[in-house]
Amino acid sequence: MSGPIQSDPESLPNSKESARSWQGVGKELGVDFNILKDIADFCVEAHSLSEIAEHLGLSDRYKMKKKYIDPLLGQYFDMTIPNSPNNPGQKYYLTEMGRALLNNK
Numbered sequence: 001m002s003g004p005i006q007s008d009p010e011s012l013p014n015s016k017e018s019a020r021s022w023q024g025v026g027k028e029l030g031v032d033f034n035i036l037k038d039i040a041d042f043c044v045e046a047h048s049l050s051e052i053a054e055h056l057g058l059s060d061r062y063k064m065k066k067k068y069i070d071p072l073l074g075q076y077f078d079m080t081i082p083n084s085p086n087n088p089g090q091k092y093y094l095t096e097m098g099r100a101l102l103n104n105k
Helices: 022-029 035-040 047-054 061-072 097-103
Strands: 076-077 090-094
Touching: 022 035, 022 061, 035 047, 035 061, 035 097, 047 061, 061 090, 090 097
Parallel strands: none
Antiparallel strands: 076 090
């Protein structure tokens, strides 16, 4: 059984040229930036996968995590219990870098 998907930091949109907004991040990842922004707005406070999926109206929280959260873990999102990624009490929150994108309108 493998742990959480960790993207190569070099492949994430972290340069000033590529991601000055959630739109830039979404474009880099090939996903809907409106959903990313909605997750970011919601995760200013920590929430579980179930809470995030419910907020978005999505039924499959694992697909949502794989598509929208996992590629950005450690950079724009973080876990409340990083040493135990499968902990039932795990929640996800926006990092300072993620908050900077929210403030960059």
